[in-house]
Amino acid sequence: MKNNNRFQKPTLGIAGFGAFGQLAARHLGQHFEITAHDPSPSVAASAKRLGVTLTSLRSVARADVILIAAPVSSFETVVGEIAVACRPGALIVDVGSVKTIPSDIMRRRLPSHVDIVATHPLFGPQSAARGIEGLKIAVCPIRGSRHARLAAFLRKALGLTVLISTPEDHDKDAAIVQGLTHLIAKVLLRMGPLPTRMTTKSFDLLSEAVSMVQHDAPEVFEAIEKANPYAETVRRRFFDLAADLSAELETALRTPICDDSGR
Amino acid sequence: MKNNNRFQKPTLGIAGFGAFGQLAARHLGQHFEITAHDPSPSVAASAKRLGVTLTSLRSVARADVILIAAPVSSFETVVGEIAVACRPGALIVDVGSVKTIPSDIMRRRLPSHVDIVATHPLFGPQSAARGIEGLKIAVCPIRGSRHARLAAFLRKALGLTVLISTPEDHDKDAAIVQGLTHLIAKVLLRMGPLPTRMTTKSFDLLSEAVSMVQHDAPEVFEAIEKANPYAETVRRRFFDLAADLSAELETALRTPICDDSGR
Structure with a gap:
């Protein structure tokens, strides 16, 4: 979303490059310069195919926008590592199936100088196989006001139907x-x-x-x-x-x- | 199916004029001269709208083709009444959701001079709302060989997908x-x-x-x-x-x- 140079795409760091992280890379590649981190070496071929540079979590955490697509079991660890590396003004977005506990973790662990939006794309690789246009995504504003700009991007650039909600609802x-x-x-x-x-x-x-x-x-x-x-x-x-x-x-x-x- | 006069449609008697009997009348009106019987007087308006003559079960049972669309609870009584009135060479077809017990009842109660085919249209008024073409119907031959001619009619005249089966399967x-x-x-x-x-x-x-x-x-x-x-x-x-x-x-x-x- 943030672009310091009008001739350069903003950077997107994907923390967790499983099925959903890869789906995100496929649809965001034309809008961002993407790096990703995953603890498993098995994602290398997918990253290459998608033109995504694999790097350390620390390095991913220095992007303009950080997308957390890690499983619930490692979510807090990942957030903790992002917390110490992220830059002021970064936008941090998660994409998990549950929102209450992850939002609490992000609110508690991430520094006050970053904006946070919790999201849940209500689809997976299976339902997105024929494109994501018209599919739904829940967007919960957590900190800062950039959720409105993110929602507009999701609607206009990706064609998603945005449902603004709270983590609890x-x-x-x-x-x-x-x-x-x-x-x-x-x-x-x-x-x-x-x-x-x-x-x-x-x-x-x-x-x-x-x-x-x-x-x-x-x-x-x-x-x-x-x-x-x-x-x-x-x-x-x-x-x-x-x-x-x-x-x-x-x-x-x-x-x-x-x-x-x-x- | 049977037509004694080339200028006249064969007669179809529908025993039980509920939701399914009415659906059948809607789709078979151009192929048959239809009469129907139902114990409830509330079906009169529907019968009028569909151009169907309401009459006694005894009279319905004298048609060339008899369609039994009565609920399971009154099935055996209805078959018993048809048994004493039906004409030699008639084709008797039921349309219930279960086939083993009703087929046994028809085989046992109906005279040997009629042919019997048990069917189960795998759809109801809800799924047939936009037409029945391409919908499925199970057809179980019970007595006689006219199931083949019936299957061809269901395929060609109504556009149904016919699944030949046994009551048990x-x-x-x-x-x-x-x-x-x-x-x-x-x-x-x-x-x-x-x-x-x-x-x-x-x-x-x-x-x-x-x-x-x-x-x-x-x-x-x-x-x-x-x-x-x-x-x-x-x-x-x-x-x-x-x-x-x-x-x-x-x-x-x-x-x-x-x-x-x-x-």
Whole structure:
């Protein structure tokens, strides 16, 4: 966003170059000079293909805009390292599936001279396969006022639908939206191979939903279920309601099918 | 299918003029002279709009082709009445969501001088709202050889995708396809209003699947869960797997999110 030289692109440092960091690089390459850091050496080929320079986290942290795309498990460590290296006036943006705890960490650990915006692109590599235009992204202003400029960039340059929210409101909805999708997908995958021929339209939709999340990294499920403070309540409610329905059906369906019910 | 007079359409008698009987009349009106019977007087307006003559079940049962679209609860009574009135050479077709038990009833109760085909259109008024072309229908030959001619009619005249099956194979798949869709929809509806703004593509698919079945008649859910001999096993397996996952999550998620896991 910040550009000290009108002939030079601003620099973007991506901390965590997994599936999402790479997706971001693919769509931001024409707007930024990108460097990235990842603890795994296996990302080298992807970085080369995307024209991204791999470097140390310390070096990535000196960019104009820093995108944190690290898993929840290493998030606080990464933020801590960025905190000691980032430059005054930098914009720091995260992209995780949960927002309350990461936002608290960023607010607490990052120096007051940087701006912070927490975001959650409501899509992954799977749903972005045919382009990201029209897809949704949640944007939560945390510190500073550059969230408005970021939102305009996301809308105009990337064509995203921006949903301004707070970390808490985001997590309440995400606990249902992502929590339930992943729970249902996990149960259905355990049922074994699902029919693909003798299917209804509604079942096809269900199968498509399952196939969209079944290849998500385990970290995504962990983040959703473990790091979202509202996930446990939603999960318990879902399992309780399933158990209630199960019990009701066992009782109700014991009565015979008959012709004289008058229904 | 049978036409005694080249200048006259064959007659079609619809036994049960609910949502599905009416949908059938809408799509078959140009191919047949249609009469229908329904115990409820509330269908009169729909019949008039569709140009269908309402009459007694006995009279409906004298048509060239008889379509049984009665609920599971009155199915055997309706078949019994058709059995005493139907004419030799008639083709009798049912359209319920389950096939094993209704096929047995038709085979047992209907006279040997009629042909029988059990079908299950894998769609309802909701999914047929934008036309039925390309939608699926399961066709199970029960008695006689006219299933081939019926399948050709369904393909060519109505544009349906015909899936030839047996009642047992149909019910095994339907127990998963329809059973799980309805179970998941019921649990999700009990969760209360679902988010519509901050959503992912996979959750939108899930919501769409729920909305497609939520207005289905209670008889549909009853037929699927009660009259499909494979439904109970599928249902128990789903609820057992949900309970297993619930227990696993309660244990696994008790371990803290940490930075030194080495993942």
